[in-house]
Amino acid sequence: MNFVWLVNRLRSMSPAEIAWRVQEQALRKAAKGRLDRWDRYDPTGSEAPRMPGLLASLESAAPQLRLAVQLAAERILSGQFSALGVTWPEFNWQNGFPETIWTLDPVTGKHWPGADAFSFDIGYRHAKDYGDIKYAWEYHRLQFLQPVAAHYALSRNKDALVFIEAAIESWFAHNPPYRGIGWNSGIELGLRAISLLFVSSCCGSDLSLETRKRIRLILVSHLAWMRRFPSGYSSANNHLIAECAGEFLIALCMPELPDASAVLAKSGHILEREADKQILSDGVGAEQSPTYGAFTAEFLLLCACMARNAGRPLAASVDQALLRYARFVSWVTLRDATTPQICDDDEGRVITLAEAEHCYPASVSAAIWGYLGLDAEGAVPAHPTLRDSVFSSCTETASMPQGVRVFEAGGYSVFRGKITNKDALVVFDHGPLGYLSIAAHGHADALAWLLYVNDRPLLVDPGTYLYHSGGVWRDWFRGTAAHNTLRLGGRDQSIISGAFNWSHKANARLIEQADGEHPAFLACHDGYLKEFGLLHERSICVLGSSIRVLDRLVGDRKPPLVEMSYQLAPAAIARIEDNSVFVSLEDEPVLRIAFPDNGRLAVIVGAGPDQGGWVSNRFGTKEPAPRIVWTTDNFPAEAVTEFHIP
Known part of the structure; x- marks a missing residue:
């Protein structure tokens, strides 16, 4: 048994659970040579x-x-x-x-x-x-x-x-x-x-x-x-x-x-x-x-x-x-x-x-x-x-929901509607890391969001790839840098301590939400509060032809190196021009992302497990996909990123 894994696993258990696990191990040992025959x-x-x-x-x-x-x-x-x-x-x-x-x-x-x-x-x-x-x-x-x-x-x-x-x-x-x-x-x-x-x-x-x-x-x-x-x-x-x-x-x-x-x-x-x-x-x-x-x-x-x-x-x-x-x-x-x-x-x-x-x-x-x-x-x-x-499954498709829906307990805000006369789906994640103390299947993705336009994926989640044999790749696909959110000081919001465990969990919550002509959501998480003294706040506002994302780091300490990532779908092509990234699908322009002007832009495709640029659409497989990375060591009081849909 891996000693590090055991220590980290024990840290996620209560004293009552540890006692229960000891009893379970005794029952397992007792089964050997006694219950392992069909005639029993x-x-x-x-x-x-x-x-x-x-x-x-x-x-x-x-x-x-x-x-x-x-x-x-x-x-x-x-x-x-x-x-x-x-x-x-x-x-x-x-x-x-x-x-x-x-x-x-x-x-x-x-x-x-x-x-x-x-x-x-x-x-x-x-x-x-x-x-x-x-x-x-x-x-x-x-x-x-x-x-x-x-x-x-x-x-x-x-x-x-x-x-x-x-x-x-x-x-x-x-x-x-x-x-x-x-x-x-x-x-x-x-x-x-x-x-x-x-x-x-x-x-x-x-x-x-x-x-x-x-x-x-x-x-x-x-x-x-x-x-x-x-x-x-x-x-x-x-x-x-x-x-x-x-x-x-x-x-x-x-x-x-x-x-x-x-x-x-x-x-x-x-x-x-x-x-x-x-x-x-x-x-x-x-x-x-x-x-x-x-x-x-x-x-x-x-x-x-x-x-x-x-x-x-x-x-x-x-x-x-x-x-x-x-x-x-x-x-x-x-x-x-x-x-x-x-x-x-x-x-x-x-x-x-x-x-x-x-x-x-x-x-x-x-x-x-x-x-x-x-x-x-x-x-x-x-x-x-x-x-x-x-x-006897239902076989008739109904009309698609439209408007805004907040799933407060699960931590998702959803917008379905028109942007520049195109159907758009926005999913904003401000929920818990996962279920129970180990949050086994969660990812460090607080305040990440997804974007689909005319049912085509643009900004996506990277997927799963592998479990037990994934190693550093398992960590990458669960980590903050692989998701559409901010990473500070090269650290994840929630700290991985095993393939299905975490030693520190970010807490996210929705602060407010507005309906009307320009739906908006404001949420925050405390994943960087302990180490950097900073709370990450993000608002997403849906406008007539664009989506405005405003990021703030709230606290009295200077932010360390900040990395803002956006993972595109594998079919997307990304081109940098000045402080913008132009995204196309099959030679059709589908998105222009205007980043704040005081950072450095890069597009990474198919790199190693320290830089990413991959999407796993099926378990055990991964394919190259553009990952946009904006970095700065001088994060502004309010960082505004505009997503224009032509």
């Missing part, structure tokens, strides 16, 4: 567990969705699997799934420890030579079985059934309890359980007796694991919801289990509680990321839908939280149903066709509208997804 678990029966109503919903799918399911299944049955921007090596599954597929990192080509290693002895957080554990975990989620199972339910394709049984047999044989990387993290177990329940619901008694027993054994062992090692305290974020969703659905679909009623009651209560904690009062996800908000909402939505289908619905507060999230998404979604990326996004999905999905928040939002029986607000995706069949 009783599958209690041989029936195929079914999610209520799922098969009927799938069978009523529209022709376009049926075709999408067929194409996705045929791709997987041909031996192709892609995720997180990477394609796994093809193999002939009819000869059996190779043992090595469960340990492979498709990027490095190396293999993680397998069944010969106790899962909790594998230091995946610091084993960068192997690669990023997320890639191997992605295959262990068994989500590639979902479209194949749906295809079987709709077509009775025999190859699909044989494929499913071969995959489950292989996973069962090579991943016994608590052995290998498939058992490290509760969120992985929760997602895998949902995939197996989906398969079982689609295929039912057509699965062989042996496969049904294996599914039940895996589900029972997963339930025991998740109940034994729940995420708590600073880790009680989307991981907790994933675990409780897995527990809830297993208990709902397997009521014959001895503790099913108790598990259902407890996990249901936690889901109801966490819905109000992790979807804030204005609909923003507590993790500060629209995609992580969608991930959380999809878990809740699946549980709420299945519970309703079973005649034992969750509390009405869950539906209300889902509605809040859907309405937030409608305000930050573009006409093509894409959503600006903000903070982390690891492309996690719950119900999926196992293919790249570029409109995830809007897709979950459309599913929420359908589940609630309401007309959509804003854009919905044109391309169908598997979740559309489960929730």
